Amino acid sequence: MTAIVEAGTTTDLYALLFDLGRRLYVDAQKDIPPDVRAALRRAAERESSEVGRRVLTTMLKAMDVADEHRTLVCQDTGIPIFWVTIGRGFLLDGVRLQEALRAGVEAATCEHPLRSSIVSPITRRNRQTSSGVGVPVFHIEFSPEIDYLDILHMPKGSGSETMSFLKMLYPADGVAGIKKFVLDTVVEAGGKPCPPTIVGVGVGGSSDLCMTLAKKATLRPVGSRNPDPEVAGLEEELLAAINATGIGPMGLGGDTTALAVHVEYAWTHITLNPVAVNMQCWRGERRRARVYADGRYEITY
Numbered sequence: 001m002t003a004i005v006e007a008g009t010t011t012d013l014y015a016l017l018f019d020l021g022r023r024l025y026v027d028a029q030k031d032i033p034p035d036v037r038a039a040l041r042r043a044a045e046r047e048s049s050e051v052g053r054r055v056l057t058t059m060l061k062a063m064d065v066a067d068e069h070r071t072l073v074c075q076d077t078g079i080p081i082f083w084v085t086i087g088r089g090f091l092l093d094g095v096r097l098q099e100a101l102r103a104g105v106e107a108a109t110c111e112h113p114l115r116s117s118i119v120s121p122i123t124r125r126n127r128q129t130s131s132g133v134g135v136p137v138f139h140i141e142f143s144p145e146i147d148y149l150d151i152l153h154m155p156k157g158s159g160s161e162t163m164s165f166l167k168m169l170y171p172a173d174g175v176a177g178i179k180k181f182v183l184d185t186v187v188e189a190g191g192k193p194c195p196p197t198i199v200g201v202g203v204g205g206s207s208d209l210c211m212t213l214a215k216k217a218t219l220r221p222v223g224s225r226n227p228d229p230e231v232a233g234l235e236e237e238l239l240a241a242i243n244a245t246g247i248g249p250m251g252l253g254g255d256t257t258a259l260a261v262h263v264e265y266a267w268t269h270i271t272l273n274p275v276a277v278n279m280q281c282w283r284g285e286r287r288r289a290r291v292y293a294d295g296r297y298e299i300t301y
């Protein structure tokens with residue numbers, strides 16, 4: 001059962017969406033999800049490297065300080081990304097949804113104030129709004145399994161986002177090729193993604209879908225397993241192999257290089273075998289809201 005941070009009701013959906021855009025962006029950076037905190041605590045208890053233990057303890061302290069002073073856990077405000085799932089029968093204006101969430105992020109950046117981390121890739125101009133062409137990033141999906149609006153937000157830090165990898169393997173490379181690629185990328189990344197990470201792995205689909213799956217995989221709560229037993233087995237095997245590399249917390253050596261490995265997959269072309277890796281840093285930032293058709297809403301992790 002996911003902890004509910006706040007619940008309420010609204011009569012103005014778009015005003016609520018503006019407020020959610022504003023709050024999810026900030027709160028995700030201040031309040032680390034309970035599953036990530038618990039995983040870091042467990043890691044600190046069993047870490048055999050003294051330096052690694054010290055790094056993990058410092059991370060736990062950073063979260064406590066952020067709780068006490070209501071400050072950000074890390075200075076990187078990230079790139080705002082929304083994963084929106086619209087349930088069956090939930091009626092809304094999609095353009096207004098995007099406008100409201102985007103305006104919320106922009107308002108949060110000015111009011112807090114937050115460092116705006118978003119620039120033009122050509123001119124490096126920063127509008128100081130955490131937004132620009134194509135940002136915030138929106139992934140919008142529809143689900144027949146829910147009847148509400150689900151908004152999951154991640155302000156993705158650049159240290160971990162830089163460590164994103166895609167390879168279009170051949171079918172002959174098989175699952176062995178997938179495992180090798182994941183392990184090679186984690187070793188190549190070393191301490192750069194601020195480990196211990198949540199390693200997201202996308203398998204299959206097209207190149208764009210594969211990377212999207214990898215990133216989406218990082219958003220699953222730590223401790224969750226893919227419902228497919230074979231994929232869950234792959235997650236466990238990869239986690240053990242990654243933690244045997246000895247990269248450790250912040251790359252300074254130790255048993256805890258990853259808190260979790262999450263694999264998501266899609267079917268692919270007969271001649272393709274794509275694999276993507278996207279890492280989430282130790283702060284594992286995410287915040288979620290559900291809005292129901294009758295105006296009720298809940299904010300969770």
Ligand code: SF4
Pocket residue numbers: 074075076078156157158159160161193194281282283
């Ligand atoms: S990768 Fe994460 S922990 Fe590292 S600097 Fe960026 S937000 Fe902070």
